[in-house]
Amino acid sequence: MQSIKNLMLGGVVAILSTGCAFSPPRSEPPPGAIGRANPMSQPAGQMPQWGGPAMGGQPMGGPAMGGQPMGGPGYPGYRPQQSYPPQAGFRPGGAYPTTQPMPDRQALAHAVAQASFSSPASHPPECACGMQHGAAPATPRAQACSCNHFGSCQRCNPAPYGYMMPPQVPMNAYGIDPQEFICDGGDNPPNVAVRRDDSLTGLQPEDTVVHYTTAAGDIEVEASNKVCLYAPRFLSVRKITGALAGGRAIGAAQFDKPLGTSRLDQPLPRLTMTDSVELAHADVARKIDAMRERVRGVPVDSVLQLEQASDVMAALVGLTIDQLNQLQDDEKAALEQFSLAAISWALDECVEATIEDLKAPSLVRDESLQGLTIYEFPEAGRLRIHKMADRTDAKPGEIVNFAIRVENVGDAPVDRVVLTDNLITRLEYVEGSEMCSAGAEFLPVKNDGQSLRLQWKLTDVLRVGESATIRFKCKVR
Amino acid sequence: MAYGNARSLGFACCITAMLVMLHDANAADPSDYLGKTGRHRLLAGDMPPGYLGQARLAGRGFVNGYFQPVALTGPQGTRFALTRNGGYSEGSELLQAGLLVGSVYRFQVTRIPMMEGAELYPTLEVIDRTYPPPGLATRYPIVINLDQEDLEAALAGKMVTRVIYLEDPETAIPMQQTPVTNRPVEVAEFQDALAVADRLGRPVAIVRIGSLAPPRTPALMPSFFFGFPAWAPIESVSQNASHPSLQVDMSVPPAAQRQPFPAPAENLEPAVTVTDQPIFK
Numbered sequence: 001m002q003s004i005k006n007l008m009l010g011g012v013v014a015i016l017s018t019g020c021a022f023s024p025p026r027s028e029p030p031p032g033a034i035g036r037a038n039p040m041s042q043p044a045g046q047m048p049q050w051g052g053p054a055m056g057g058q059p060m061g062g063p064a065m066g067g068q069p070m071g072g073p074g075y076p077g078y079r080p081q082q083s084y085p086p087q088a089g090f091r092p093g094g095a096y097p098t099t100q101p102m103p104d105r106q107a108l109a110h111a112v113a114q115a116s117f118s119s120p121a122s123h124p125p126e127c128a129c130g131m132q133h134g135a136a137p138a139t140p141r142a143q144a145c146s147c148n149h150f151g152s153c154q155r156c157n158p159a160p161y162g163y164m165m166p167p168q169v170p171m172n173a174y175g176i177d178p179q180e181f182i183c184d185g186g187d188n189p190p191n192v193a194v195r196r197d198d199s200l201t202g203l204q205p206e207d208t209v210v211h212y213t214t215a216a217g218d219i220e221v222e223a224s225n226k227v228c229l230y231a232p233r234f235l236s237v238r239k240i241t242g243a244l245a246g247g248r249a250i251g252a253a254q255f256d257k258p259l260g261t262s263r264l265d266q267p268l269p270r271l272t273m274t275d276s277v278e279l280a281h282a283d284v285a286r287k288i289d290a291m292r293e294r295v296r297g298v299p300v301d302s303v304l305q306l307e308q309a310s311d312v313m314a315a316l317v318g319l320t321i322d323q324l325n326q327l328q329d330d331e332k333a334a335l336e337q338f339s340l341a342a343i344s345w346a347l348d349e350c351v352e353a354t355i356e357d358l359k360a361p362s363l364v365r366d367e368s369l370q371g372l373t374i375y376e377f378p379e380a381g382r383l384r385i386h387k388m389a390d391r392t393d394a395k396p397g398e399i400v401n402f403a404i405r406v407e408n409v410g411d412a413p414v415d416r417v418v419l420t421d422n423l424i425t426r427l428e429y430v431e432g433s434e435m436c437s438a439g440a441e442f443l444p445v446k447n448d449g450q451s452l453r454l455q456w457k458l459t460d461v462l463r464v465g466e467s468a469t470i471r472f473k474c475k476v477r
Numbered sequence: 478m479a480y481g482n483a484r485s486l487g488f489a490c491c492i493t494a495m496l497v498m499l500h501d502a503n504a505a506d507p508s509d510y511l512g513k514t515g516r517h518r519l520l521a522g523d524m525p526p527g528y529l530g531q532a533r534l535a536g537r538g539f540v541n542g543y544f545q546p547v548a549l550t551g552p553q554g555t556r557f558a559l560t561r562n563g564g565y566s567e568g569s570e571l572l573q574a575g576l577l578v579g580s581v582y583r584f585q586v587t588r589i590p591m592m593e594g595a596e597l598y599p600t601l602e603v604i605d606r607t608y609p610p611p612g613l614a615t616r617y618p619i620v621i622n623l624d625q626e627d628l629e630a631a632l633a634g635k636m637v638t639r640v641i642y643l644e645d646p647e648t649a650i651p652m653q654q655t656p657v658t659n660r661p662v663e664v665a666e667f668q669d670a671l672a673v674a675d676r677l678g679r680p681v682a683i684v685r686i687g688s689l690a691p692p693r694t695p696a697l698m699p700s701f702f703f704g705f706p707a708w709a710p711i712e713s714v715s716q717n718a719s720h721p722s723l724q725v726d727m728s729v730p731p732a733a734q735r736q737p738f739p740a741p742a743e744n745l746e747p748a749v750t751v752t753d754q755p756i757f758k
Binding site: 171172173174175176177179180181182205230232233234235236237238239240241242392393395396397424425426428449450451475477 | 522539607608609610611613616617619620621622627630633634635636637638639640641642643644645646647649650651652653654655659661662663664665666668670671673674677678679681
């Protein structure tokens with residue numbers, strides 16, 4: 001009996017220590033295993049990840065070079081949209097099918113909405129981290145923000161880098177990198193506005209807007225949708241090391257980031273702060289211009305102006321606090337003289353005027369309706385602008401056909417319709433390829449992104465229900 | 478007496494020379510080459526192959542098990558080949574293959590223009606992946622273009638490090654990308670190529686071209702070839718109706734079948750077939 005008990009006890013201990021009684025039998029390969037059953041493009045059992053490779057241009061914090069681990073669940077500020085747990089790695093074999101077919105559109109959509117990329121720009125930490133995907137929301141500006149794997153909301157803008165909507169391509173289940181896409185359309189902040197001289201301000205690369213004048217004389221600006229193409233481009237940085245050094249290096253000397261305060265040609269403040277990125281840089285020494293010290297004991301303010309700014313540290317070393325706080329004996333005579341001067345120069349008299357024998361004037365206000373004129377305007381005309389591309393991806397050198405359609409969906413005709421498309425650097429307009437279904441004056445102008453700003457000024461009034469379609473070709477650089 | 482004087486003179490000269498050398502033998506302070514931040518970066522481009530790949534696998538974002546399509550091209554006539562069983566096939570002018578992220582691949586470069594008979598064995602380390610829409614993975618591989626200058630410098634005994642990065646479209650160079658205009662950004666010897674590439678975009682691959690040749694001893698082959706990581710040939714679209722990225726050749730041969738280098742060609746199956754999708758227009 002005792003031996004049976006010992007045997008049972010030993011068996012229980014063995015089971016507990018090895019755990020073999022609690023692990024389910026595994027007939028299928030573990031999640032993520034590479035094999036013929038699991039297609040390569042869809043490694044099985046993987047969950048969509050958050051905070052994928054962040055943007056480049058960020059010093060070493062973007063791409064995962066620092067070996068930072070994925071955050072676990074429950075970090076503050078995160079409000080998951082779905083039941084996906086915010087953690088990386090494999091799920092337990094029993095909780096998730098190991099052989100996963102191609103996810104359907106819905107799952108892909110949610111997967112992408114959560115696995116988006118965050119920009120390195122700093123934004124206020126308090127913001128609602130809700131994810132949305134799909135059709136254009138009511139307020140595009142109040143769209144979702146992206147949560148990185150640290151849990152805090154990094155950005156409360158529509159999408160990373162201002163992309164208003166996901167590209168018009170099927171999504172990668174592991175998220176997308178906006179740097180692999182080139183987009184055209186929409187209206188990046190600051191918004192486009194029309195000046196008195198009919199010139200545009202706030203026009204950024206990628207912006208496609210139409211501005212028109214309604215019957216009431218108002219000038220309205222409408223932005224188109226954003227059209228994105230998958231067109232990644234790869235460059236390289238080369239370093240040759242050896243015992244023999246030499247040769248001339250030819251490379252880019254300076255790279256400019258998007259326009260910032262360094263190029264002020266319009267009075268609107270820029271929201272995107274940039275700097276010019278250079279491979280060589282210099283430090284600027286800060287100097288003290290003036291010091292104001294309040295002297296204790298004797299209420300005298302003294303402003304010390306440093307006359308020699310070349311050696312600031314030496315001047316500061318020479319000053320002592322005692323000298324500033326106390327009134328020296330040899331200064332009392334000067335103080336006496338200055339205070340006397342202040343008294344004698346004080347003006348305590350002022351000119352007074354009196355009015356005698358005059359009745360105070362009385363004001364009578366008589367408000368009465370003299371006449372009334374009523375101006376009746378019909379509902380203002382409104383334009384809808386839509387941009388389309390004939391493909392969703394392009395290799396360098398391929399041609400993309402763009403079409404922009406403006407339609408009057410309002411209740412009144414609109415006049416002076418001007419459509420402007422600011423192309424980005426990677427899109428090169430093919431000369432002579434533009435076509436407009438309505439009469440228009442075409443004007444291409446060089447822009448700051450080494451590409452062109454295309455402008456069409458419709459010559460005719462656009463009546464209710466009428467539309468104009470503009471087509472043009474661009475070559476992907 | 479004269480001999481004693483000469484000997485003491487010799488001693489004095491030696492001591493003087495030593496003092497002069499010690500006075501001038503100051504090693505450069507590493508902080509002289511610190512950047513603006515005054516810090517050393519954790520990972521640098523000068524690290525041995527494999528280090529950065531493993532750091533990426535342990536880092537943020539799950540990329541394990543993904544075969545990243547890569548396209549290698551070079552000067553006209555140059556052939557590239559990836560290893561199979563320790564040997565190489567004839568190769569092709571445009572080598573397209575799916576490579577594991579984090580692994581290091583040793584490929585062969587032959588038929589270098591004006592240097593017939595010379596062979597190079599650079600390493601290619603894939604340190605990140607792209608995120609193409611479904612179905613476009615093999616159409617948009619990571620394009621690595623080696624030029625004649627790289628190969629000549631390597632054959633001259635120098636070490637060439639190329640960090641390939643995904644360009645930021647907002648700071649794109651406004652030039653049409655062709656093999657001729659696709660010039661690399663040159664950095665000096667004391668600069669970190671990875672840091673510069675990180676500023677300009679997102680580094681995705683590193684190619685290191687040196688003058689190492691495969692060892693003759695079979696026992697040293699695994700370390701030379703970094704453990705023979707698996708790679709997936711990208712077949713031409715016309716041959717295979719299904720998605721090319723699904724074609725994975727997982728037939729890793731057992732160790733007994735590995736041939737010592739160089740392996741006879743008849744024992745090798747074709748490693749790579751050229752696709753008909755041009756990279757540059």
